[in-house]
Amino acid sequence: MTDHMPDDLSAAGRDLRAYTDELRPRHPVVKNVAGEWVLLRHADVAAAALDHERFSSGVSRYLQVPNGLDGDEHTRYRNVIARFLGPDALTPFVPVFERVAAQLVADLPKGVVLDAVSDIGAVFAVRAQCAWLGWPAELEPRLLEWMQENHAATRSGDRAWTTGVAEQFDEIIRSVVLPRRAADGNAPDDVTTRLCREMVDGRLLTELELVSILRNWTGGDLGSIALCVGVLVAHLAQQPGLVAQLRTASDEQMDAAIDEVLRLDDPFVSNRRITTCPVRIGGVDIPSGARVKLNWTSANRDEAVFDNNRFDPERNAAANLVYGIGKHVCPGRLLATWELRIALQALLASVQTIELAPDQPPEREVAPVGGYHRVPVVFT
Numbered sequence: 001m002t003d004h005m006p007d008d009l010s011a012a013g014r015d016l017r018a019y020t021d022e023l024r025p026r027h028p029v030v031k032n033v034a035g036e037w038v039l040l041r042h043a044d045v046a047a048a049a050l051d052h053e054r055f056s057s058g059v060s061r062y063l064q065v066p067n068g069l070d071g072d073e074h075t076r077y078r079n080v081i082a083r084f085l086g087p088d089a090l091t092p093f094v095p096v097f098e099r100v101a102a103q104l105v106a107d108l109p110k111g112v113v114l115d116a117v118s119d120i121g122a123v124f125a126v127r128a129q130c131a132w133l134g135w136p137a138e139l140e141p142r143l144l145e146w147m148q149e150n151h152a153a154t155r156s157g158d159r160a161w162t163t164g165v166a167e168q169f170d171e172i173i174r175s176v177v178l179p180r181r182a183a184d185g186n187a188p189d190d191v192t193t194r195l196c197r198e199m200v201d202g203r204l205l206t207e208l209e210l211v212s213i214l215r216n217w218t219g220g221d222l223g224s225i226a227l228c229v230g231v232l233v234a235h236l237a238q239q240p241g242l243v244a245q246l247r248t249a250s251d252e253q254m255d256a257a258i259d260e261v262l263r264l265d266d267p268f269v270s271n272r273r274i275t276t277c278p279v280r281i282g283g284v285d286i287p288s289g290a291r292v293k294l295n296w297t298s299a300n301r302d303e304a305v306f307d308n309n310r311f312d313p314e315r316n317a318a319a320n321l322v323y324g325i326g327k328h329v330c331p332g333r334l335l336a337t338w339e340l341r342i343a344l345q346a347l348l349a350s351v352q353t354i355e356l357a358p359d360q361p362p363e364r365e366v367a368p369v370g371g372y373h374r375v376p377v378v379f380t
């Protein structure tokens with residue numbers, strides 16, 4: 001075992017945040033059992049994310065729009081999706097998300113144990129996304145079931161299972177895209193229909209491209225929003241002082257606090273790249289064609305950048321990598337931030353206290369997922 005090759009960074013059953021905290025001070029770069037080079041330090045993760053030439057995003061044999069594309073091709077598709085994710089496009093949905101959040105919180109039983117991830121985060125994520133995209137409420141149970149199975153498949157590392165689950169999701173997406181395409185002028189006026197009418201290179205997006213874009217907007221992000229809600233509620237349950245502060249915070253202060261909690265405990269663990277030539281990074285030589293992982297969770301806790309990892313939204317904002325950096329930086333950041341803020345504001349408005357359930361400590365997720373698996377809490 002060489003200095004940069006400790007045993008196994010993908011070991012099932014490990015809390016990745018704790019494990020990378022342990023590794024990072026001694027090993028800037030580690031090679032896991034899957035043969036991937038995992039970058040753990042802030043400087044290296046940011047450098048690789050900004051170096052679009054030497055670190056390509058074309059990592060998958062499947063079409064991934066826009067995250068698996070490089071260069072001009074990436075830019076052309078990125079411009080299409082950016083139209084749906086800016087402040088003008090999203091502002092009309094603020095009251096919609098507020099209604100979804102208020103209803104969900106009003107329906108939560110008080111004084112009993114609830115799981116912040118599955119009872120609040122997942123349900124809110126699915127309802128908010130369906131409302132945004134114009135998808136029917138009847139899809140909600142199917143999407144919730146899918147999220148659970150997707151998590152289980154990811155954790156298992158079973159390729160056939162993950163592929164099967166991905167195909168099920170594409171089927172759900174086709175069930176909303178195909179009728180809209182067939183209805184043409186009579187399709188409902190919603191975000192999904194508008195996306196179906198988008199052009200790239202002077203032609204309509206193909207079915208394959210549409211499915212890929214919508215998979216990206218929902219498949220990955222439903223899970224991330226649910227996990228983020230779990231992380232935020234777990235943090236608030238253990239920091240009553242912060243709860244008091246947030247009750248009187250402005251929207252901007254609330255967004256900054258959310259970003260900082262997610263920096264400390266980033267459930268969106270990593271993204272992949274492939275080297276286009278031999279590179280030296282973190283003092284390690286990596287060959288051309290190597291698979292590389294940018295570990296955002298670890299980079300966001302790098303002691304070299306974040307002074308003892310103290311909660312300090314103002315000081316740490318500039319270096320925060322929760323939404324990435326470079327050309328692939330998350331275009332859904334505004335949507336995610338608004339959804340998370342609205343969910344938290346609704347919760348704070350309707351409950352007096354948020355406490356961890358007695359004798360049921362939060363359960364961390366394990367590799368390759370981040371955040372918490374379960375956060376049992378009681379609201380009064």
Ligand code: HEM
Nearest residue numbers: 066067216217221224268271322323324328330331332336
């Ligand atoms: C809290 C939730 C979220 C987190 C933490 C998150 C984080 C990230 C990160 C770190 C990246 C960079 C990937 C890379 O460099 O390879 C990314 C990319 C992306 N995110 Fe998000 N994201 C979230 C929510 C969303 C939402 C709600 C959407 C859209 C509805 C979205 C759409 C995307 C897309 C399309 C990309 C690929 C961009 C590109 O390749 O140009 N994300 N996200």
